[in-house]
Amino acid sequence: MATTVTTAQHVGPFAEAAAVPRRPRRRNIGRGLTVLLFMAPWILGFLGLVLYPMLSSLYFSFTKYSLLEDPIWIGTQNYSFMFTKDPFFWLAFRNTVWIILVGVPLRVMFGIFTAWLLTLPRAGSKTYRTLYFLPTMAPPAAAALAFVLIFNPGFGPINQILQSFGMKNPPLWFYGPNSSKWGLAILGLWGVGDAMIIFLAGLLDVPRHLYEAADIEGATGRQKFRFVTLPMISPVIFFSLVIGVIYGFQLFTQAYVASLAATGSTVNDAASNLGAPQGSLLFYSIYLFQQGFQDFRMGYASALAWILFLITMLCTLVIIRGSRRWVHYQGGGGFR
Amino acid sequence: MRRWVGVLATFALLAAACTTGGGDDAPSVIDTGGDASHEPVVLEIWGAWTGRELEQFNKIFDGFTEQYPWITVESKGGVGDPKILAAINSGTAPDVVLSFTLDSVGQFCESGAWQDLNPYIEQSDFDVSQFPPSVEAYTSFADSRCAFPFLTDAYGLYYNTDMFDEAGISEPPTTLTELQEDAKKLTEFNGDGSIKRAGFVPWLGYYEFSIPNLANIFGATWYNDDVTESAVATDPLWKAAFEWQHEFIADVYGDGDFQTGADRLERFVAGAGDEFSTAHDMYTERIAMNLDGEWRTAFIADEEPNLPYSTAPFPLPDDQADEYGRGQIGGTIIGMPKGSPHPAEAWLLLQFMATDTDTLVYMANNVRNVPTTLEALESPDLDVTPQFQTFLDIFEDPNSHYKEPSAIGASDQNIVQAFASRWEVGKQTDLDAGLADAAQQIDDQLAQAAI
Numbered sequence: 192m193a194t195t196v197t198t199a200q201h202v203g204p205f206a207e208a209a210a211v212p213r214r215p216r217r218r219n220i221g222r223g224l225t226v227l228l229f230m231a232p233w234i235l236g237f238l239g240l241v242l243y244p245m246l247s248s249l250y251f252s253f254t255k256y257s258l259l260e261d262p263i264w265i266g267t268q269n270y271s272f273m274f275t276k277d278p279f280f281w282l283a284f285r286n287t288v289w290i291i292l293v294g295v296p297l298r299v300m301f302g303i304f305t306a307w308l309l310t311l312p313r314a315g316s317k318t319y320r321t322l323y324f325l326p327t328m329a330p331p332a333a334a335a336l337a338f339v340l341i342f343n344p345g346f347g348p349i350n351q352i353l354q355s356f357g358m359k360n361p362p363l364w365f366y367g368p369n370s371s372k373w374g375l376a377i378l379g380l381w382g383v384g385d386a387m388i389i390f391l392a393g394l395l396d397v398p399r400h401l402y403e404a405a406d407i408e409g410a411t412g413r414q415k416f417r418f419v420t421l422p423m424i425s426p427v428i429f430f431s432l433v434i435g436v437i438y439g440f441q442l443f444t445q446a447y448v449a450s451l452a453a454t455g456s457t458v459n460d461a462a463s464n465l466g467a468p469q470g471s472l473l474f475y476s477i478y479l480f481q482q483g484f485q486d487f488r489m490g491y492a493s494a495l496a497w498i499l500f501l502i503t504m505l506c507t508l509v510i511i512r513g514s515r516r517w518v519h520y521q522g523g524g525g526f527r
Numbered sequence: 528m529r530r531w532v533g534v535l536a537t538f539a540l541l542a543a544a545c546t547t548g549g550g551d552d553a554p555s556v557i558d559t560g561g562d563a564s565h566e567p568v569v570l571e572i573w574g575a576w577t578g579r580e581l582e583q584f585n586k587i588f589d590g591f592t593e594q595y596p597w598i599t600v601e602s603k604g605g606v607g608d609p610k611i612l613a614a615i616n617s618g619t620a621p622d623v624v625l626s627f628t629l630d631s632v633g634q635f636c637e638s639g640a641w642q643d644l645n646p647y648i649e650q651s652d653f654d655v656s657q658f659p660p661s662v663e664a665y666t667s668f669a670d671s672r673c674a675f676p677f678l679t680d681a682y683g684l685y686y687n688t689d690m691f692d693e694a695g696i697s698e699p700p701t702t703l704t705e706l707q708e709d710a711k712k713l714t715e716f717n718g719d720g721s722i723k724r725a726g727f728v729p730w731l732g733y734y735e736f737s738i739p740n741l742a743n744i745f746g747a748t749w750y751n752d753d754v755t756e757s758a759v760a761t762d763p764l765w766k767a768a769f770e771w772q773h774e775f776i777a778d779v780y781g782d783g784d785f786q787t788g789a790d791r792l793e794r795f796v797a798g799a800g801d802e803f804s805t806a807h808d809m810y811t812e813r814i815a816m817n818l819d820g821e822w823r824t825a826f827i828a829d830e831e832p833n834l835p836y837s838t839a840p841f842p843l844p845d846d847q848a849d850e851y852g853r854g855q856i857g858g859t860i861i862g863m864p865k866g867s868p869h870p871a872e873a874w875l876l877l878q879f880m881a882t883d884t885d886t887l888v889y890m891a892n893n894v895r896n897v898p899t900t901l902e903a904l905e906s907p908d909l910d911v912t913p914q915f916q917t918f919l920d921i922f923e924d925p926n927s928h929y930k931e932p933s934a935i936g937a938s939d940q941n942i943v944q945a946f947a948s949r950w951e952v953g954k955q956t957d958l959d960a961g962l963a964d965a966a967q968q969i970d971d972q973l974a975q976a977a978i
Contacts, residue, residue: 255978258612259638265978276971279945345798359719366797368952454732465941467732469948484609486936487634491975 248493256490269494280495282470283478286372290474291439294376299431302386303424306394309387320391327384335448338378339365365453368471375472378445386431393427394420425518433510440503443476450477475499565597568872573606573614574625574861581605583893587886591879598872611864615640620864622873623880625677629857630940633668633754633932641673641862647874648672657882657900659922665857665929675881678896679858680820681918681927682740682841689835690724690815699839701851703744703771706816706842710779713815722780722795725808727816729775730796731947734808736818738943739930741768743855745844749931749939755973759943760959760966767844769950769958776951786953793952805830821918825895838917840924854921857929858896897922934976935969942968 227234252269254262273280309320326334341347342364353361362370397420405415421428450465450472465481466473479499483492576584581604588600603621608628614620624641635641648655655663658676666674686699694713700706710726717723731738742749747764750757759765773785781788800806800813803826808814810831818841827834840852861880867873880886884906887898892910897918903909904919911919921927933939946965949955 255975257634257638258609258616259634259640263978268975268978272971272975276968276975278968279941282945343798344794345800360794363794363797367793368948467948469952469954470945486938487609487612487631 248496251490252494252497254490256493257487258489259487262490265490269491270498272491273494273498279470279473279478283466283473283475286466286471286473287440287442287475289372290375290442291436293372294379295432295435295439297376298379298383298386298435299428301380302383302390302431303394303428305383305387306390309391310394320388323387324384326382329382331382331444332448334378334382335445336452338374338381339449339452342374363468365449365472366468368469371449371453371468371471375442375446375449378449386435389427389431390424393424397423422519423521426520429510429514429518433507436506436510437503440499440506441476442474443480446472446474447477447480565595567597567599568869569599569601570623570869570872570876571601571603571621572623572625572876573603573611573621575607575627576604576625580894583890587880587883587889590883590886591876594879595872595875598875600876612640615864615866618866620866620868622863622867622869623861623876624864625859625861626674627859628937629665629860629929630932630937632665632674632860633934634936635862636668636671636673636932637934639671639673640865642865642867642870643671643673644675644863644874644877645672647863647877651874651878653878657902659899659901659927660925661856661922661928662899665932666860668932668934674860674862675877676899677859677861677880678887678890678894679856679899679922680822681897681921682735682743682818682820682855683917683921684816684839684841685809685819685823685836686816686839687809687812687814687835688837690812694815699837700842701839702842702845702848703775704845707775707778710775710816714779720791722791724812725792725795725814726779728792728796728814729772730792731944731951733796733799734802734817735820738940738947740818740855741772741947742930743928744768744841745771746847746850750933754931754933755977757939757966757969757973759939759969760963765962766958769947769962771844772951789951789953807831809836810834821897821915822895824912824915824918836914838914840917840921850926852920853924853926853928855929856897856922856927858899933973935972938972939969942972 251262253264253266255265255268256262305323309316309323312319329337342349344350344361344363344366347364349364350361362373364374365371401419401423402415405419410418447465450467454467465477465485475495476499479492479495482488482495574584581602584604585602588602591600592598608626608631611620611624611626626635636643647653655672662676662679663672666672666676684699690713691697691699691709694709696709696712700709706727713724713726714722715724729736729741731741742765745764745768747768748758748762751761776788776792777783777785779788780791795813798813800808800811807826807830809817809819809823809827824838827836841854843851843853861877863870863873863877882900882902884898884900884903885908887900887903888906888908890896891898891903892908895915898904898906898909899922901923904923909919930940942965946955946961950958950961955961
């Protein structure tokens, strides 16, 4: 049997709201338009600069599109070619996964370590913080070039130092396929200032009384770090991890510059030397760039971009889902 | 319904009337006679020149404006192919374009992004025999001649004459066997077995020693006749080229053992000086011989003028010794993009740039590239040193050529390079399988491009 609910029948928390007389419809529309007007710059920007390009690239990913001719619909052929006939896709994917699996944890650990060091000095801490943060300010291309020179096996100071310590065959760094990615990882550690600064904030934010309580319980330094510090800064670690993975998938400038500089290539002959030495520095974003802007395969590059987007999103979701087990928020909140 | 048809027809007519020249329109004749009156026209040319070379390049248009006073040329430098293609795509193309990426000719011609110049050539009775025959191969594809050459590069052998004298070598090598023998005499090792001075470095990626150059030395073909299948696995010259590389490395650097030689050479190459600086290995005497382009003569004059060196065509396989004198050629190209706003005037500029002897000689003398017409090659105003003359001769050699263009740009080179990178360090040992795999990948790319 249908029940007729009148305003007078509302009870509980809704009663007051229900009792408020409704605004005139015209006034509501006017208010909505005002809100829309204020949001218009963002909405227009989103529609024109995000949604439209994304939808366009999604469409292009199902076409043969060279920038030179109109797109031709080819269904899923770009995707099937990518997974079944393109060894460079897998090479770029493997290299990218390597730098994420090795580079991101290294950066997180080094960032925590550096931040912890910076909590120690009682005097001049601001100077140290500035010094450690400075490398982050260096343009990535310039930093990569400098690293290629510093790590040059022939005349770079690093290998000369290693040789002076008796190492007979020091690594070839950016010039050898087995060591080039390690060179990039070290470059990432050098520019750890951005991660370090948020770890520092996290470390300084750990309540002192927790350490005092641990002291009373007789906890060792290692136990305090394991059971107090790490849980308390776990939201920062989680943030660094997510950002690191996303940036890892998008790694471009440093690898591109290092690869070209190490092979002595100009931008004009970059096409045939991309990813050198021996494809070890061919990362996903570089391959995508090469396909789109050097080989003019915009449709295929769009497909690569969408796969990159999906993989990045999947990885981020996995990390977020997994974070429920190890990330602790002081207020009990977090990702759900 | 009839009313709508009428509206559509009117719209179509208006659209046709409003369309500017260019695109697929038939070329219009332009009267260049002295009494003809001409509306002022501003032509835009986009290209990749930058810095000092751009300044020198921009000066050539004074001569053009002198010849065609009603046309002004605005040159925009530092513009690469992607930007040019984006402009073509959006209907804002310049009148004339210039590109350094010879490997894209196939894509430019086939897609029509660069217009076929054949109708213009026919209408103007333009004499294409002004260019050496080898030029056509790298400026045309799929029955479309969409580019003209504007200077070119030629590759040959540079060698240190003092080192040759010390080693008792009187003549540059003309065959690969001689190259190997000379390299062995010229190579020196350190006490720990590492290479102190390399006679010649056949390492892909070492300066200009690239896959296209290696293929060119052996005369290996990239495709079948109609460019539908890769010839990398079927042309035996590819196999010969890679086997020669292994044998050379084993003999000269590895005491007969390839892996030893490859390990030594990899470490040696890693310490190479920058190609475009005074640290170049030729200057620092780390190497005795090198494969390089003609522009190196200008760099040496500028950066290391006292270097005792000479040049020669690059040695060839013993069974091809009768073709000695040829080499890889190919360089800057110019063309008319689709949608060029002033095609008739653009055609005048293209002809001027491609064939005006004074212009080509001026550019050749300043940027030290090879001029691209037969007349310019013989010009008495050309500033020719004995070392530079070698490259003029290589360019004129009828057997000199660039790799065949294709619809997949530089992808074929990337694929073979990827295989070669594994091969030259000893990671890939099955040559036949590696070449077959590379050929299959190229065929896959061709199939994808042909959709």
